[in-house]
Amino acid sequence: xxxxxxxxxxxxxxxxxxxxxxxxxxxxxxxxxxxxxxxxxxxxxxxxxxxxxxxxxxxxxxxxxxxxxxxxxxxxxxxxxxxxxxxxxxxxxxxxxxxxxxxxxxxxxxxxxxxxxxxxxxxxxxxxxxxxxxxxxxxxxxxxxxxxxxxxxxxxxxxxxxxxxxxxxxxxxxxxxxxxxxxxxxxxxxxxxxxxxxxxxxxxxxxxxxxxxxxxxxxxxxxxxxxxxxxxxxxxxxxxxxxxxxxxxxxxxxxxxxxxxxxxxxxxxxxxxxxxxxxxxxxxxxxxxxxxxxxxxxxxxxxxxxxxxxxxxxxxxxxxxxxxxxxxxxxxxxxx
Amino acid sequence: xxxxxxxxxxxxxxxxxxxxxxxxxxxxxxxxxxxxxxxxxxxxxxxxxxxxxxxxxxxxxxxxxxxxxxxxxxxxxxxxxxxxxxxxxxxxxxxxxxxxxxxxxxxxxxxxxxxxxxxxxxxxxxxxxxxxxxxxxxxxxxxxxxxxxxxxxxxxxxxxxxxxxxxxxxxxxxxxxxxxxxxxxxxxxxxxxxxxxxxxxxxxxxxxxxxxxxxxxxxxxxxxxxxxxxxxxxxxxxxxxxxxxxxxxxxxxxxxxxxxxxxxxxxxxxxxxxxxxxxxxxxxxxxxxxxxxxxxxxxxxxxxxxxxxxxxxxxxxxxxxxxxxx
Numbered sequence: 042x043x044x045x046x047x048x049x050x051x052x053x054x055x056x057x058x059x060x061x062x063x064x065x066x067x068x069x070x071x072x073x074x075x076x077x078x079x080x081x082x083x084x085x086x087x088x089x090x091x092x093x094x095x096x097x098x099x100x101x102x103x104x105x106x107x108x109x110x111x112x113x114x115x116x117x118x119x120x121x122x123x124x125x126x127x128x129x130x131x132x133x134x135x136x137x138x139x140x141x142x143x144x145x146x147x148x149x150x151x152x153x154x155x156x157x158x159x160x161x162x163x164x165x166x167x168x169x170x171x172x173x174x175x176x177x178x179x180x181x182x183x184x185x186x187x188x189x190x191x192x193x194x195x196x197x198x199x200x201x202x203x204x205x206x207x208x209x210x211x212x213x214x215x216x217x218x219x220x221x222x223x224x225x226x227x228x229x230x231x232x233x234x235x236x237x238x239x240x241x242x243x244x245x246x247x248x249x250x251x252x253x254x255x256x257x258x259x260x261x262x263x264x265x266x267x268x269x270x271x272x273x274x275x276x277x278x279x280x281x282x283x284x285x286x287x288x289x290x291x292x293x294x295x296x297x298x299x300x301x302x303x304x305x306x307x308x309x310x311x312x313x314x315x316x317x318x319x320x321x322x323x324x325x326x327x328x329x330x331x332x333x334x335x336x337x338x339x340x341x342x343x344x345x346x347x348x349x350x351x352x353x354x355x356x357x358x359x360x361x362x363x364x365x366x367x368x369x370x371x372x373x374x375x376x377x
Numbered sequence: 378x379x380x381x382x383x384x385x386x387x388x389x390x391x392x393x394x395x396x397x398x399x400x401x402x403x404x405x406x407x408x409x410x411x412x413x414x415x416x417x418x419x420x421x422x423x424x425x426x427x428x429x430x431x432x433x434x435x436x437x438x439x440x441x442x443x444x445x446x447x448x449x450x451x452x453x454x455x456x457x458x459x460x461x462x463x464x465x466x467x468x469x470x471x472x473x474x475x476x477x478x479x480x481x482x483x484x485x486x487x488x489x490x491x492x493x494x495x496x497x498x499x500x501x502x503x504x505x506x507x508x509x510x511x512x513x514x515x516x517x518x519x520x521x522x523x524x525x526x527x528x529x530x531x532x533x534x535x536x537x538x539x540x541x542x543x544x545x546x547x548x549x550x551x552x553x554x555x556x557x558x559x560x561x562x563x564x565x566x567x568x569x570x571x572x573x574x575x576x577x578x579x580x581x582x583x584x585x586x587x588x589x590x591x592x593x594x595x596x597x598x599x600x601x602x603x604x605x606x607x608x609x610x611x612x613x614x615x616x617x618x619x620x621x622x623x624x625x626x627x628x629x630x631x632x633x634x635x636x637x638x639x640x641x642x643x644x645x646x647x648x649x650x651x652x653x654x655x656x657x658x659x660x661x662x663x664x665x666x667x668x669x670x671x672x673x674x675x676x677x678x679x680x681x682x683x684x685x686x687x688x689x690x691x692x693x694x695x696x697x698x699x700x701x702x703x
Contacts, residue, residue, distance in 0.1 A: 255642035
């Protein structure tokens, strides 16, 4: 059984101007101890996916249909009270902006201890010890002193470390990181990514890494989901996605990134057009209006996911046309 | 690097530029925040100089001070062989040097139509004789940056981020400048849109013979667009070299760790990548360490680093480094 299994998830925001289908038929599974990357541009539905899993969507957003199972236990439809026992305990989240996600009126120790008291049987003294231990684990110097400080007294990198300490204090099975390093400088980003990988190995938890940065994905993820307009374009192992991208959108993304190793400075090949308006979704493939290789069928009918390799699924009509698709998962690697 | 009148090929030269801001640090007490401290460089005609560094290193302040949006605390700015120090020279300079801002949302007036935004520099500098010429110029500028000229009467909020940035670029081009400071022009945009804007900036440079100062924190983007790159840390310039040389063979310990921290979008290379993870955080710009500003995080720091601030010197042809130990 997979640790987390998401099946045909649909999440929509019911706005005055109409239904915005932020997540539109997403399926994936996450195994124990793996790092899964979700990559996509703004509005692709990657953060909404995270919020759906934890059910922290705010009105007018809600899960329309689909199933999210944690070790076989269905989360969709669970009461708020039951979900509260899962959030922070079994599944934790780190947000992009560590300033707005820490409460400015409480000390960081206060906030850490609160989380530990809520989810474990520890008494206050033990919880405090655990908080100090966690701060030390995430590389904060003099943790005994730091627990009495407020968020504004810490730098951006330090705040993100506190957020990680808080998220990991109850040893969750899954850590969701929603753009955890986007607001940080590259050298601090390197520190935080290194720390997350180290802790992930040590504690054996699974991580869902949400980012728009292909570099971050390449440096820490085992598996990757590429999202566009609320749906999956392509998913598979990091090597499959980076070295054999099958979906036109993924290929376009790769061509848009400047290559650090290219001294000739080859001209970039951008994806034409602008991201799709989620209020007016076309009937076919959502990427078709921007796709250079779009065919008639792409505009009419939405492609389903097909296997294109042992650990690789893609939803693109071009793959079907070229005869690369399989309805069953292939036995041998390299058949694609 | 320092000196008086620059030679012919140099369009912009900055000598010993300093920009200090007074900050209230207590009751009746102000401390000087040295945002830019003794920075010198020059930009050739038609060249793109990239300026990289982490937040708070003073790269944006350099761009703004160069265009005299702030009054420099000290230092000289030379443009096309003339020193910018009088009212007349500044007025002329303001027409010939323009800026593209980072945030395409806050840098466009929401009460103005696209046509009025783009035409503002034309109006300020009285560059068009009549309404007809003005309109023709607006349409020319809009098509130059790939905007539909029918949208001239729309307001900024009706456009996406990438299109807004195009409006900002059209405005910068309106006064026919020779030099443009691009302050993080693509960092607020999605990857697929980023590439469109980068290509456009390159095309415009070729077509119009522009010179750029390209400020950004994304090193792979800066490498792609720049001829030379300068690295800043805590208001000081640490290293300056050609884009390929700086990214391939960085010499300053700070640049070395900065380059090693850039995530590579390639899983196998990334696994092999040797990261030099810097300890600790950037010190507060109010309390810059004595001597070399980087010494508190530097692995090679010695006694001299504490005492004297290293000067920029040529370590290899065209490769300038400010480090005692290189």
